[in-house]
Amino acid sequence: MGGFDNLDFWRDADLRGRMDWYRAVAENRLAAKFRLCASLPAGIGLEAPEEELWRALDAGTVAFLALQSQIRAGAVRLPAHFAAPSLLDLCAELGRRMLAHCNFCRWDCRVDRSRGTKLGACKLGAETRVSSYFHHGGEELVYRGTHGSGTIFFTSCNMRCAFCQNGDISTDRLNGEAVSARALAAMAWILRVEGCHNINWVGGDPTIHLHTILESIALLPRFVPTERDLAAALPAKADWRSAFAAERSAAEHAGAFNAPMLWNSNFFMSDEAMKLLRLTMDVWLPDFKFGPGRCAIELARTGWYWDTVTANLRRLEEWGEDFTIRHLVMPGHVECCTVPVLDWIAECMPDAPVNLMDQYHPDNYCDPGNPKFMARYEPLARRPRREEILAAFRHAKRRGIRFESLSYERNRTGLHL
Numbered sequence: 401m402g403g404f405d406n407l408d409f410w411r412d413a414d415l416r417g418r419m420d421w422y423r424a425v426a427e428n429r430l431a432a433k434f435r436l437c438a439s440l441p442a443g444i445g446l447e448a449p450e451e452e453l454w455r456a457l458d459a460g461t462v463a464f465l466a467l468q469s470q471i472r473a474g475a476v477r478l479p480a481h482f483a484a485p486s487l488l489d490l491c492a493e494l495g496r497r498m499l500a501h502c503n504f505c506r507w508d509c510r511v512d513r514s515r516g517t518k519l520g521a522c523k524l525g526a527e528t529r530v531s532s533y534f535h536h537g538g539e540e541l542v543y544r545g546t547h548g549s550g551t552i553f554f555t556s557c558n559m560r561c562a563f564c565q566n567g568d569i570s571t572d573r574l575n576g577e578a579v580s581a582r583a584l585a586a587m588a589w590i591l592r593v594e595g596c597h598n599i600n601w602v603g604g605d606p607t608i609h610l611h612t613i614l615e616s617i618a619l620l621p622r623f624v625p626t627e628r629d630l631a632a633a634l635p636a637k638a639d640w641r642s643a644f645a646a647e648r649s650a651a652e653h654a655g656a657f658n659a660p661m662l663w664n665s666n667f668f669m670s671d672e673a674m675k676l677l678r679l680t681m682d683v684w685l686p687d688f689k690f691g692p693g694r695c696a697i698e699l700a701r702t703g704w705y706w707d708t709v710t711a712n713l714r715r716l717e718e719w720g721e722d723f724t725i726r727h728l729v730m731p732g733h734v735e736c737c738t739v740p741v742l743d744w745i746a747e748c749m750p751d752a753p754v755n756l757m758d759q760y761h762p763d764n765y766c767d768p769g770n771p772k773f774m775a776r777y778e779p780l781a782r783r784p785r786r787e788e789i790l791a792a793f794r795h796a797k798r799r800g801i802r803f804e805s806l807s808y809e810r811n812r813t814g815l816h817l
Contacts, residue, residue: 404545404597405429409809414753414802419542419722421472422683425660426545426597428653431478432660434680435653436467437488438621439479446485446493453494457675460487464679478654488618491676495614499526503670504610505558506708522558523573528612529555531569531576531604533587534638535596540755540806542724543598543662543685550591550659552584554603559666560701561689562777563730567764570604577636581615586625586633588616592651592659598683602664610673617680620657667709668702674715684716684723691740695733699780710744717749724753724806729792730760731784738792746799755806756796758789 405427409415424430440463444456464487470476485493498504502513502520509520516525535548543549557570569575579587588599601613625633634640652658660682667686669677688709690696696705716723727741738756745752765772766780773781793816796803808816 407541407545409541409805412805414805415542418751418753419683419724422598422660422722425653425658425682428650428658430471431653432658433464433468433682434488434617434661435478435621435656435658436464436471437491437679438482438486438618440464440467440487441483442485442487442490444490446489450494450497453490453497454672457487457490457494460490461675461679463487480654482621486618487679488621491679492614492618494672494676495611498672499611504673505607505668505670506704507558507668508670522556522608524556524608526611527578528584528609529574529576530579530584530587530636531555532636532638533591535591535594536600539600540724541809542753542806543600545597547595547597549598549600549662550588550594550596551600551602551664552587552591554601554606554609556608557604557666558608558668559605562699562765562774563760563762563780564764565759565761566604567772571764579612579636580632581612581619582625582629583632584612584616585619585623586629587636588620588659589623589625589651589657590630590633590637592657593648595650596659598660598662600662600664600685605666605668606663607665607669607673610676614676614680617661620659623657667712668705669708669712674712678715678719678721682722684721685726686713686716686723687726687728688713688741688745689728689737691733691737693736695737699777710748714748717752724755726755726757728757728760729784729789730780731782731788732779734788734791739795742792742796742799742801746801750800751802753806754796754801754803756792756801756803757807758784758792760784 405423425432443459500512500514501510507521511518511520514526531553533552536551537544537548539549555569555575556573564570662683663677663681664685690705692706696702729738761783762781765774766777767773768781
């Protein structure tokens with residue numbers, strides 16, 4: 401994909417030797433995880449009770465990890481066949497089952513979203529809506545490269561961040577276009593064929609759309625879009641007039657569709673969602689917003705935040721996954737949020753690349769110019785001061801955090817140490 405693996409930033413000290421799986425999949429040297437899953441049998445009929453499906457997933461995960469390890473080592477090649485039903489089909493089926501007692505995220509609402517008669521924290525039924533999709537040129541260099549990150553923005557969210565800078569889509573569940581799994585697969589196919597380095601599932605938050613995302617990914621190994629699929633995907637495309645030209649072969653490995661899957665999320669997922677994502681996501685981009693105090697409750701109306709996000713981050717480290725972490729420096733929240741976040745990273749995953757973001761601006765309920773502004777958020781109605789950004793950078797430096805390559809490159813204030 402245009403020499404993505406040879407770009408200079410991979411030689412920076414913070415990134416050298418990191419994210420090898422993601423890079424190999426982006427360049428089509430290796431097949432993405434979903435392709436590996438598609439080659440492995442589910443080991444069970446998909447009509448079985450859910451409890452038995454989960455046991456089959458655990459067994460399938462062992463087989464998946466063994467196959468991935470052998471492929472990484474060059475000991476075996478990806479099997480040429482697709483299993484039926486496959487481990488990938490099992491992931492999609494479990495996503496459908498979870499929707500009927502929704503436990504995609506830590507709220508664990510247990511409502512039957514397939515019926516839509518009762519709604520949980522995300523305020524969604526079964527419908528999935530996409531606000532827009534396009535070649536994103538504003539992500540970190542490791543994701544946008546030269547041709548952009550293939551970003552698909554979903555509506556709605558399971559958190560209520562008062563300062564959300566995507567508040568127009570995260571708080572409006574009817575924003576955008578309703579999409580089927582086939583339309584969503586067509587969006588991913590289009591972006592990759594046009595040259596994007598990855599498929600970037602984001603929002604709002606993608607977690608609450610896990611059922612449709614998994615169903616669409618399960619289509620991709622054999623996917624060739626019809627004219628109807630492309631027509632269904634077109635209305636939400638934000639850059640269709642300026643898309644990059646590319647060849648279909650540039651989006652394939654061993655003759656079938658291939659693309660690294662990027663999970664760009666608030667990381668407020670359930671244990672079960674993490675199990676499914678482990679088998680389908682090649683690289684992860686978690687937000688780590690709040691410290692262990694009450695800030696998540698007061699600013700995002702979200703309990704159990706610290707315990708949930710740190711547990712999910714620990715899994716990435718234990719599983720040996722490729723990822724980078726984002727932390728947004730917020731005005732008045734350096735000591736209560738930034739410092740404990742950086743301290744935890746330094747102690748638990750010191751080699752993780754981190755983007756310390758200085759781009760906070762008042763938005764949503766924190767913007768005095770917005771009709772939704774709430775006076776109780778007035779302390780957040782300003783940008784971070786120079787000394788707050790520098791304090792965050794200094795603390796990261798003292799703790800040995802790998803932050804400079806990702807943080808300085810997109811730095812809006814121009815500040816650096």
